[in-house]
Amino acid sequence: KILNSKYLVLPLALAGALYGNNIVMAAEDPVEINYSKDSLTLEFNQEADHYEVYKNGGLIYSGKDEKFVDKDIDSGQNYKVGIFKKNKLDDIIEVKTNKEEKDNQSTRVLNQEDDIDLLEQQINEGYLETLSTTNFVKLKWSNIIDDDGFYEIYRDEKKIGETNGLTFIDKNVKEGQRYRYEVLAQVEVDETKKNQIDLELKENKLDLTEEQKRELYQSRGVMTKIVDIPIKNSDELKGTTNFFGEKVTKDSNNDVSTLALPKSEEYAFIYRTFIPQKSVMDPYSAYWLAGDNRSGFDPYSNKFRTESNVNVGFWMPYMTHFPETGQSHKCYTSACVAPYAWTKQASTDGIKLTKDLVTTTKMQWRVNHDVGIPFSSMYPNINYYYNATLTKSSLSITGSHDKAPAHEFYMFPASGSTSYVTIERWWVDSSWDFGMLMPGAPQDYFNFSM
Incomplete structure (x- = not known):
């Protein structure tokens, strides 16, 4: 499970030394993602003879143009981009995003009276997108309120780093593996609500330690994404992975295999x-x-x-x-x-x-x-x-x-x-x-x- 208590914030120099093996600083993303209300644009920043874009296992673009616009967008977009040099597959880049115009489905009225209300709205309306290659995974997320300004990053329920920015890059990945990434933010209630909680504790004769009270005062927001690391071969590019990690391919008639x-x-x-x-x-x-x-x-x-x-x-x-x-x-x-x-x-x-x-x-x-x-x-x-x-x-x-x-x-x-x-x-x-x-x-x- 994710730890319920907040880690002590490390000085930046120590944090870099502690988590340096997992983080790389990329000067430019191999694929840049841009949104409009009705479309999504992929811009390719890696030199290539040509590019191929697959969506849900089907080829939707092949050409030399370094920009592709997809006007057929829905709730979640999953792409695989093939980078070809000298007519050979040089790299695969997988893009997953759930950024969208959100439907008004919220079951609660969010009045933003305090930071907890704001956290709820930001988690409900926010997004976490990933860009993965055979060598690294980049996470990018919408702004979330956090008391100390540092987001904690977990992979498969183990903490791998923290950052005060809105991106994180993990280079300690293996081809063909599935990872669960989580971005954690935490916020305490204000003093008025703390006093209300203390009064409830007293009325219900619940005697808690100061540490237990801090846990009781605190709310958590978690953005989670399941990421599949691609394997650099043409079958991987043309196929897709279902919700349960099984590989799916299509034949020449575009029919799904068994x-x-x-x-x-x-x-x-x-x-x-x-x-x-x-x-x-x-x-x-x-x-x-x-x-x-x-x-x-x-x-x-x-x-x-x-x-x-x-x-x-x-x-x-x-x-x-x-x-x-x-x-x-x-x-x-x-x-x-x-x-x-x-x-x-x-x-x-x-x-x-x-x-x-x-x-x-x-x-x-x-x-x-x-x-x-x-x-x-x-x-x-x-x-x-x-x-x-x-x-x-x-x-x-x-x-x-x-x-x-x-x-x-x-x-x-x-x-x-x-x-x-x-x-x-x-x-x-x-x-x-x-x-x-x-x-x-x-x-x-x-x-x-x-």
């Missing part, structure tokens, strides 16, 4: 909340609350507090929702074994799907989650939301969730394959995290694309 996505192009998006511990102390009574007794994240687990399962399919397009809740138990002791003091089950009415678009080429939907512990209205609800846009070649999801309990969000091929893509995960370590559900407690905001 390695492609399932013909029905069906997917399941499963979001779960769960309590990792076997039990947690109930702050509102003398009992204990049963947890889900899980040692870690598990995309196939049937142990959860709540689950939202959205199934979509492009062939004869459909979108269905399967919400579910687990039984809740109050226990006499921390061992939490039957007979229980009290057993109830929360309603699924608080897990709602809104369908915005269901077609053979594009899906858009929203899920809102507002579900409480079913024993009494005094317990705070678990809240999250997300907005999703899916095409046959791109996925972008923005959302927000409480910082308790644990959250996990995955995409599966509905064919029953063992493959999956992790969209978002959040872990809690102790029972004090119950305080993260208090009214006014900051949330975690995420923007995922691939």
Whole structure:
């Protein structure tokens, strides 16, 4: 998981020495990306005899012109650019961007009363684009508010650097590998909200350490991108990679090969909340609350507090929702074994799907989650939301969730394959995290694309 606590900011000289093996300073991008409202322009800065541009596995440009304009743009653009010298493939550059005119899908009114509201809006409306070659990956993102002005950069959940700019270049990559990049920003609530949180803690008799309070005051924003490093050969240039990392190629008739996505192009998006511990102390009574007794994240687990399962399919397009809740138990002791003091089950009415678009080429939907512990209205609800846009070649999801309990969000091929893509995960370590559900407690905001 991404660490919940902020690293101490290193002096620039030390940071350069510590992370220097991962960063290169490029004088000029091999491909420059420029946007207008209705088109996207690629400008090639590497000398070549000619260039080839492929989109979703199909050739859309071949020529000597150092500029290509694509007027057929949608929610997410994925290109592969072939650089040819002396009639041989010299390099492949892959471009992925989710920068676009955003649809007004937000499920919350953002009034920007403070930095937390601004962070939410910037994560929802922002973008993270990548330019990858066989030798390096460049990340570029929209401006995000951050308390110390330094963004932390993670690759596959390990910190690889930090920067006060809006770009980062990682040269420690290998051909054919898939990486998950994350750009992290963090913001604290203002003094007024800190005082409100402190009052809630006092009223609920929750005694936290200063370090725990700092975590409670802080909100996180994460921009995430899945990046596939190209392999320098013509098959790689002409093919594409599906959501689950499998290579897809097309034959001479432009038909997708048997390695492609399932013909029905069906997917399941499963979001779960769960309590990792076997039990947690109930702050509102003398009992204990049963947890889900899980040692870690598990995309196939049937142990959860709540689950939202959205199934979509492009062939004869459909979108269905399967919400579910687990039984809740109050226990006499921390061992939490039957007979229980009290057993109830929360309603699924608080897990709602809104369908915005269901077609053979594009899906858009929203899920809102507002579900409480079913024993009494005094317990705070678990809240999250997300907005999703899916095409046959791109996925972008923005959302927000409480910082308790644990959250996990995955995409599966509905064919029953063992493959999956992790969209978002959040872990809690102790029972004090119950305080993260208090009214006014900051949330975690995420923007995922691939």
